[in-house]
Amino acid sequence: MGNAITLQDIATNAGVSKSTVSFVMQGSPLVAEATRKKVQESAQRLGYVYNRAAASLRSRQTGNLGFIVSSVSNPFFAELTDGVEQFLGTESKTVLLGQHSEDLVAQERLINSMLESRVDGMIIVPAYGTSAKEISRILTLNIPTIILTRRVMNANLHYIGSDTSAGAHEAVRHLLAHKRKNIFLVGGRVGTPAHEERVEGITKAMQETKIAGANFTVIGDSVTRQAGFDAAKELISNGINNVGILAYNDIVASGILAAFRDSKYKVGQDLSVIGIDDIESSRFESPALTTIEVNVSELGRMAAESLLKLVAGESKVKKAVYLKNKLIIRESCGCTPGKKVAS
Amino acid sequence: MGNAITLQDIATNAGVSKSTVSFVMQGSPLVAEATRKKVQESAQRLGYVYNRAAASLRSRQTGNLGFIVSSVSNPFFAELTDGVEQFLGTESKTVLLGQHSEDLVAQERLINSMLESRVDGMIIVPAYGTSAKEISRILTLNIPTIILTRRVMNANLHYIGSDTSAGAHEAVRHLLAHKRKNIFLVGGRVGTPAHEERVEGITKAMQETKIAGANFTVIGDSVTRQAGFDAAKELISNGINNVGILAYNDIVASGILAAFRDSKYKVGQDLSVIGIDDIESSRFESPALTTIEVNVSELGRMAAESLLKLVAGESKVKKAVYLKNKLIIRESCGCTPGKKVAS
DNA sequence: TGAATTTTTTGTATCGATACAAAAAGGGAG
DNA sequence: CTCCCTTTTTGTATCGATACAAAAAATTCA
Numbered sequence: 001m002g003n004a005i006t007l008q009d010i011a012t013n014a015g016v017s018k019s020t021v022s023f024v025m026q027g028s029p030l031v032a033e034a035t036r037k038k039v040q041e042s043a044q045r046l047g048y049v050y051n052r053a054a055a056s057l058r059s060r061q062t063g064n065l066g067f068i069v070s071s072v073s074n075p076f077f078a079e080l081t082d083g084v085e086q087f088l089g090t091e092s093k094t095v096l097l098g099q100h101s102e103d104l105v106a107q108e109r110l111i112n113s114m115l116e117s118r119v120d121g122m123i124i125v126p127a128y129g130t131s132a133k134e135i136s137r138i139l140t141l142n143i144p145t146i147i148l149t150r151r152v153m154n155a156n157l158h159y160i161g162s163d164t165s166a167g168a169h170e171a172v173r174h175l176l177a178h179k180r181k182n183i184f185l186v187g188g189r190v191g192t193p194a195h196e197e198r199v200e201g202i203t204k205a206m207q208e209t210k211i212a213g214a215n216f217t218v219i220g221d222s223v224t225r226q227a228g229f230d231a232a233k234e235l236i237s238n239g240i241n242n243v244g245i246l247a248y249n250d251i252v253a254s255g256i257l258a259a260f261r262d263s264k265y266k267v268g269q270d271l272s273v274i275g276i277d278d279i280e281s282s283r284f285e286s287p288a289l290t291t292i293e294v295n296v297s298e299l300g301r302m303a304a305e306s307l308l309k310l311v312a313g314e315s316k317v318k319k320a321v322y323l324k325n326k327l328i329i330r331e332s333c334g335c336t337p338g339k340k341v342a343s
Numbered sequence: 344m345g346n347a348i349t350l351q352d353i354a355t356n357a358g359v360s361k362s363t364v365s366f367v368m369q370g371s372p373l374v375a376e377a378t379r380k381k382v383q384e385s386a387q388r389l390g391y392v393y394n395r396a397a398a399s400l401r402s403r404q405t406g407n408l409g410f411i412v413s414s415v416s417n418p419f420f421a422e423l424t425d426g427v428e429q430f431l432g433t434e435s436k437t438v439l440l441g442q443h444s445e446d447l448v449a450q451e452r453l454i455n456s457m458l459e460s461r462v463d464g465m466i467i468v469p470a471y472g473t474s475a476k477e478i479s480r481i482l483t484l485n486i487p488t489i490i491l492t493r494r495v496m497n498a499n500l501h502y503i504g505s506d507t508s509a510g511a512h513e514a515v516r517h518l519l520a521h522k523r524k525n526i527f528l529v530g531g532r533v534g535t536p537a538h539e540e541r542v543e544g545i546t547k548a549m550q551e552t553k554i555a556g557a558n559f560t561v562i563g564d565s566v567t568r569q570a571g572f573d574a575a576k577e578l579i580s581n582g583i584n585n586v587g588i589l590a591y592n593d594i595v596a597s598g599i600l601a602a603f604r605d606s607k608y609k610v611g612q613d614l615s616v617i618g619i620d621d622i623e624s625s626r627f628e629s630p631a632l633t634t635i636e637v638n639v640s641e642l643g644r645m646a647a648e649s650l651l652k653l654v655a656g657e658s659k660v661k662k663a664v665y666l667k668n669k670l671i672i673r674e675s676c677g678c679t680p681g682k683k684v685a686s
Numbered sequence: 687t688g689a690a691t692t693t694t695t696t697g698t699a700t701c702g703a704t705a706c707a708a709a710a711a712g713g714g715a716g
Numbered sequence: 717c718t719c720c721c722t723t724t725t726t727g728t729a730t731c732g733a734t735a736c737a738a739a740a741a742a743t744t745c746a
Contacts, residue, residue: 284601
């Protein structure tokens with residue numbers, strides 16, 4: 001440990017100077033081919049391991065990128081993380097992972113920790129309730145940062161997310177096309193931008209519809225499978241009549257479907273359920289879940305790609321990107337392979 | 344950027360020496376309370392951000408820990424990652440995340456990258472096919488490392504996993520108790536330690552049973568939901584008769600259940616299916632999946648905990664830990680709330 | 687061949703913290 | 717008021733790389 005091999009050791013071994021070895025390590029074209037080979041062999045022979053901490057101290061570039069997310073055990077964030085990591089990994093960047101579990105204090109600690117690690121940039125899925133104040137640190141230090149999927153008002157940072165409002169709008173139009181006039185939005189934290197966007201899209205659909213008596217209700221204030229399950233149980237006990245459910249996301253939808261499988265009502269027949277996200281397991285649900293496809297890993301990849309551009313100093317990176325998403329019709333809405341409803 | 348605040352700036356501002364400021368930053372008890380307060384105020388005022396790279400260069404401790412996994416989009420690894428991260432996060436360690444996607448070359452690059460970042464220790468879920476040779480680098484450098492869930496022969500590193508063989512044994516005993524004499528192991532990469540462990544447990548159960556004509560077949564060579572789906576389709580086309588399926592894991596089981604929901608056979612009634620892992624979504628399956636519970640996030644947490652002990656230099660850390668796991672009886676095996684089969 | 691270039695290589699200061707030993711300041715006892 | 721011991725504080729070398737300017741070697745050209 002204490003006797004780790006350093007650049008100097010290689011220099012001595014190869015009979016050149018430290019500087020030359022440094023050039024080789026950085027892949028600089030300034031060094032003669034023969035020298036490069038000689039140095040690389042010495043490094044190999046001595047079992048050298050590059051010390052990034054030392055390098056970054058002087059060069060002011062760590063190659064570290066921070067990724068802060070709510071919790072990777074949530075499949076949506078897991079896919080997101082996967083997308084980000086996959087892209088960044090091939091670019092030989094190191095990803096520092098942090099989970100805030102929707103806790104603002106934890107989030108602040110994480111951000112701070114990443115800053116201490118001198119990340120070249122970060123991607124953050126902000127915790128519920130994050131305001132511009134919470135991330136002011138990043139702004140002051142001027143670290144390239146991308147806010148992912150959840151908007152933060154007045155943050156003045158790059159944003160990438162999906163056009164949830166449009167998605168919710170399309171989903172509810174579809175529910176209405178199935179003559180489900182009692183629309184429910186199940187799950188989500190009321191008041192958060194993510195929830196607001198859904199409400200916005202739904203409201204628009206409600207205003208456009210010509211169906212008499214169409215109405216819209218919000219239930220639940222949480223985003224777990226269990227929450228979906230519980231909310232559905234409650235709906236069931238009140239009786240199901242012309243019900244169309246838009247779940248906050250596919251996880252919540254999964255809980256809803258589970259609850260209805262235990263009931264006398266058949267999803268698709270007696271009511272319609274649509275999710276949002278299209279996580280991998282949704283097409284294996286029963287009934288297969290109709291959902292708004294959000295290309296999650298693409299979202300992650302895009303964030304990673306944009307971040308790299310920002311870090312590289314490219315100026316023409318879009319300030320805000322809203323990924324288009326589309327309705328994937330499966331069975332839970334009531335459509336069947338032979339009989340799709342036009343919305 | 345270039346004009347970031349340093350310890351020296353704080354020292355000047357607070358009217359003390361660099362050394363004193365350093366002590367304060369490390370929370371050393373050597374410094375007088377009044378001085379500490381003064382320094383902290385200066386740091387606050389100047390917007391100081393601790394530079395870990397600089398610190399670790401001299402102190403030889405980075406506080407970085409590496410976590411290498413196959414892919415976080417797999418729920419099993421996602422929960423594992425969650426467990427690891429949750430524990431490490433509170434200990435103010437930074438987690439460097441890497442995904443090898445079962446690619447040995449990618450894995451080697453990752454390990455190397457972590458070593459360059461001078462991680463204090465690492466937790467690795469090795470890629471399929473990893474041998475002691477692949478991780479020799481770690482051994483040479485003597486970095487505290489824990490191999491998680493998948494064994495690597497002759498690695499001589501700490502190992503934490505679940506007792507899969509015992510789990511598979513219990514699962515198959517249960518299948519046999521349901522009079523399913525045609526046992527199938529579906530999914531998994533044949534030849535890997537993880538697969539071997541399952542085969543071992545199953546074989547033991549087959550040897551113990553008194554059921555005439557009991558037999559055991561391996562199908563599939565992959566570990567995705569789709570693989571489970573496809574394998575089940577094939578079984579269905581051959582006709583189902585006294586079939587008991589042990590799925591390689593819950594993901595594969597999820598695909599199997601989906602395939603049977605499309606068929607004339609009812610899982611639980613016409614055949615039995617048992618999974619392994621008990622990931623969060625399994626109890627929401629239909630029928631609810633009977634499975635071998637592996638407390639995944641606990642596994643992650645234990646790995647994290649052990650790693651911290653190793654890093655701290657504690658010597659009495661167990662070399663290998665096999666977490667006990669238990670059979671969670673739900674519906675897919677054929678038991679019903681009122682009528683459980685004793686195995 | 688020698689001067690002018692171009693290509694390689696090197697020396698030295700530096701990044702921002704910690705380690706360690708040594709100095710200064712406080713406190714109590716005699 | 718000293719002396720001695722304890723508590724605080726400080727000075728200086730150091731970790732292992734890169735930056736930058738300058739030197740040395742190789743090549744080109746007149």
